[in-house]
Amino acid sequence: MAESLDIVAVVGSLRRESFTRRLVQALAAMAPASLRIEIVGIGDLPLYNQDLESAPPPAWLAFRERTRRAQGVLFATPEYNRSMPGLLKNAIDVGSRPYGKSVWSRKPAGIISASPGALGAFGANHHLRQALVFLDMPAMQQPEAYIGGVDKLLDPSDQIVNPASRQFFEQFLKSFEAWVRRHAG
Ligand code: FNR
Numbered sequence: 001m002a003e004s005l006d007i008v009a010v011v012g013s014l015r016r017e018s019f020t021r022r023l024v025q026a027l028a029a030m031a032p033a034s035l036r037i038e039i040v041g042i043g044d045l046p047l048y049n050q051d052l053e054s055a056p057p058p059a060w061l062a063f064r065e066r067t068r069r070a071q072g073v074l075f076a077t078p079e080y081n082r083s084m085p086g087l088l089k090n091a092i093d094v095g096s097r098p099y100g101k102s103v104w105s106r107k108p109a110g111i112i113s114a115s116p117g118a119l120g121a122f123g124a125n126h127h128l129r130q131a132l133v134f135l136d137m138p139a140m141q142q143p144e145a146y147i148g149g150v151d152k153l154l155d156p157s158d159q160i161v162n163p164a165s166r167q168f169f170e171q172f173l174k175s176f177e178a179w180v181r182r183h184a185g
Helices: 019-030 050-054 058-069 086-096 122-134 163-183
Strands: 005-011 035-039 072-077 109-114
Touching: 005 019, 005 058, 005 086, 005 163, 019 035, 019 072, 019 109, 019 163, 035 163, 058 086, 072 122, 072 163, 086 122, 109 122, 109 163
Parallel strands: 005 035, 005 072, 072 109
Antiparallel strands: none
């Protein structure tokens, strides 16, 4: 069997009942053993301030260490005002510095955006994609994952109810694994 890949998931919501995080947890549970997905906490990261780099907050250091070790990154984002939440942008900024020591550089990525609305957080997805271009992260292009109606996706035991949706996510995970294997350093 192929070596199991270590994937960190960065989730852009702190809400207790976050649909986005519940979706990622469902994906982690249904992923094959060859793809281990672990959510990394971003809620305790102090807001990025370059002045703090002389003595970086321990939460920054732990986040940088964990994400640097990962072979790939799965970003999952809600949409706030047609963009990604500030929380997620802050985590991206923290990981990108100090200059020349970005944890993101050349690390393969997947993006899922989710909303109860019909547009599937398209705006957040593409703002995030724009940052990943600058960060030199190869971001999987297909299948795209704009998940609308995310509030109806999971049953109370966090299973994906609709067989077509389940099939879509199985295909997404398969493509993501292949993408990470192709691009991991
Ligand atoms: C939202 N929401 C939202 N939804 C959307 O589809 N497009 C948007 O631009 C916005 N804007 C927005 C701004 C702010 C400040 C909040 C709090 C919410 C609604 C959002 O999709 C909804 O609250 C989701 O449930 C958030 O994701 P989690 O927390 O369930 O993962």
